[in-house]
Amino acid sequence: MTVDLRLFDWWVISISWSIVFMSLAGIYIYADSKKKNAKMKNRHHVKTRPLTVVKDFVFVWVLFALLILYIVSINIGSSMLFAVGNIFTEAALIIYAVKNRTGKRPAADARYVKKYSYR
């Protein structure tokens, strides 16, 4: 299979950019929530262990692995690699979602919770 290199390069940049953007958005949201938590606890800075960050960002590592899978499988034109990789990723994502899903309710304004609850 012949691949137009110029077009392929554009494609790799575009697909990589979407993952990079998602990761940056994740980091921004993470930093923002840490800042808010520190503010609520009246502290200026809350130390976060590097290992905790690595564990919290497992999902982002999955994204990067998925990106590599997609680029490699399309570059070599292997439908089998694409299919197996997708099924494997789906299994990994299900395990991640089951292990990390919290049973918490969605954010409610704490001021209203007791005051206006009619139940």
Next chain:
Amino acid sequence: MDVSKDAADIVLLEKDLLVLANGIEEGRKIFGNTTKYILMGTSSNFGNMFSAAAASIFLPFLPMLPMQILFMNLLYDIANMTLPTDNVDEEFTKWPQRWDIGFIRKFTLFFGPFSSLYDFLTFGIMLFVFNASTLERAALFQTGWFVESFWTEVLIMFVIRTRRIPFVTSRPGKWLTVLTLSCVAFGTILPFTIFGSFMGFTPLPTEYWILLILMVATYLFLVDAGKVFYYKICGL
């Protein structure tokens, strides 16, 4: 009597204070469904804008014809018509919720690129697996993106509508399910019809459908896991 009615903020038509509680719950359901629509709309539009902008830089033809984009939006809106009848999770109606523009902004920024990722993947499959990189094969590319974009845009509704496990611990409304799946079925058979060829579509190869099913399944699981990640890092 009329004076007191005029002065009152609320006039009860039944001798039962539970009417107030029911009214509040109904209001929270409406707010919940409105929020769902906004979250879905902003994130998918943000993603599509991203993909269309990038595709127009490197493609020698339009990634989708204007008529096809408008038709996809029409189908998407038809699928969304039953969203007001959708079930809202109990935990959402239990407490008052607040309009939080910051939450919507972050949600859009994070979830928008998910659909872009799969749009780009479709572009890659169309260009390098099915060789749809020339003007002669533009219809194949456009059809492939139309079907993928429509499937992901509509089916994601079932994942985003709840924080719980879709279909397992949170069932969508009956009419929403029926209408959404009917629209997906229509969008799928469209390229094989005369109306489809009038719209500039062409039948897709069988191999593409297999890849599409795999891709969309991964996309839905990815967004569900992304949802878990998002709420976890937000501390919600």
